[in-house]
Amino acid sequence: MGPSLAPHSAPCLLFIRSAGIFCLCDEDPCPPNVVDLLLDAVCIVKADSSIVYVSPAFERIFGYAPEEVIGRRMLDMVHPEDRPATQSQAERVTEGQLQLHFENRYVRKDGQIVHIRWTARWVDDQQVRLAVAHDITERKHTESLQAAIYSISEAAQAAEDLVSLFAHIHQTIGTLLPASNFSVALHDRLHNTVSFPYHVNEGHPASAPRPPDTEALCTHVIRSGHTLLLTPDRQLPPTAPPLTAAPRPRYWLGVPLHTQAGVLGALVLQSYSDEARYGDRDTELLQFVSTQVASAIERTQMRNRLQQMAQYDQLTHLPNRQLFLDRLKTALTRAQRDQTLLSLLFVDLDRFKQVNDTLGHAMGDLLLQRVAQRLLECVRASDTVARLGGDEFVLLVESGHAVEHATAVAEKILAAFNQPFDLDGNQVPMWPSIGISMYPDHGSDESLLLSHADTAMYQSKKSGGNQVRIADPTGRPGLAPQDPPQPDAPH
DSSP: OOOOOOOOOTTOOEEEETTEEEEOOSOSSOOOOHHHHOSSEEEEEETTOBEEEEOTHHHHHHSOOHHHHTTSBGGGGBOGGGHHHHHHHHHHHHTTOOEEEEEEEEEOTTSOEEEEEEEEEEETTTTEEEEEEEEOHHHHHHHHHHHHHHHHHHHHHHOSSHHHHHHHHHHHHTTTSOOSEEEEEEEETTTTEEEEEEEEOTTSOTTOSOOTTTHHHHHHHHHHTOOEEEBTTBOOOTTSOOOOOSSOOSEEEEEEEEETTEEEEEEEEEESSTTSOOOHHHHHHHHHHHHHHHHHHHHHHHHHHHHHHHHBOTTTOSBOHHHHHHHHHHHHHHHHHHTOEEEEEEEEEETHHHHHHHHOHHHHHHHHHHHHHHHHTTSOTTSEEEEEETTEEEEEEEESSHHHHHHHHHHHHHHHTTSOEEETTEEEOOEEEEEEEEETTTOSSHHHHHHHHHHHHHHHHHTTSSSEEEOOTTSSOOBOTTOOOOOOOOO
């Protein structure tokens, strides 16, 4: 719990008795007690941790005047998380072990946390522990801040998505400040809206999509670009919207996320009790961290956009060829391992060029978007619909009954395309030609399966379109599954 007190030189001698500290010297009046001049706090406690004496510096460090703590247990002021380790160290000192550099945390009178480095020894003839407390809060603060900034920067490189990044940021900020109630608000500049992709609140389910009780205040922080701190003693500024939600937080701290392009969003901390308070120091800390957080979010968003551009078709937002091949390779590995089946459906639009020629390429693009949506409606969420290019689409269907399931999906697609497409008031009919290949019947690698499905699709198109063909591994023309009746296609 505490450090040893070095021997004092003349003219003062410190004599320890069970009742306290006394000065014995020949001068009258007595010169100033050197202990009273120390910036570190000198403490004398009994074996049961009850305080016998503290020097005046104790009030500066811990917030309590000496007369307020005499007779109290020193251990009761220790941060709850540090009490077991502190108790263990105190017992070692009592057993005669010299303690030179023990660190722990205390809760000040004002509720703030203070970090202490102790040197301490046991005075056997007086049966007390003599300790010196050195305040290392500033050093710990700097170290924690540096570690937090590094951690956030590392997370920006490693996080797979924004939600993972936000969770890491939440955890990191929690090492600096009370963060049981934490939200990230993001500003959509295009639509001028505020969303809450990350929100953890002890008064609401963790899965809540947004904190409605703070939405207006978050919007105010983002649009004003200024930090807002709400405490029991600090009311809202006149320009801020009223906080009407119940229960009302006792402390509310919102910090804008500034970037060169403007305010990206805001970080929000809330507390519903005095056990977790926020003040000016916390505000400065969160403002400092917010700069790194804003940069991390920007980098992650940019990486996600680049990844989206590299893996997804920009017109339909479906997976592109490269991503589809990656998924097909993974699905084949899984099918080979689990001895399951899968199928590919190659879809090409009949006479799509006529739409571009008659209505223009803008309408052709709109048609491709409408087609993508209808195809998605014909499959399960676990299946993949991709655009390979032009008017070519491919579907990856994993199932235990490849033929039956693939045929059912194909017939569903034919039925869906039986209705014309509405292109800004233009009713445009469009029909598909579909070719099917299956694992393992038509190959065990992605290129072979895709080639067989493509060949079957061309057989469908050559037969008039708007129909389905199943690939034949021998190279002969594919056959329609059970020869389903086909709606009349245009000629």
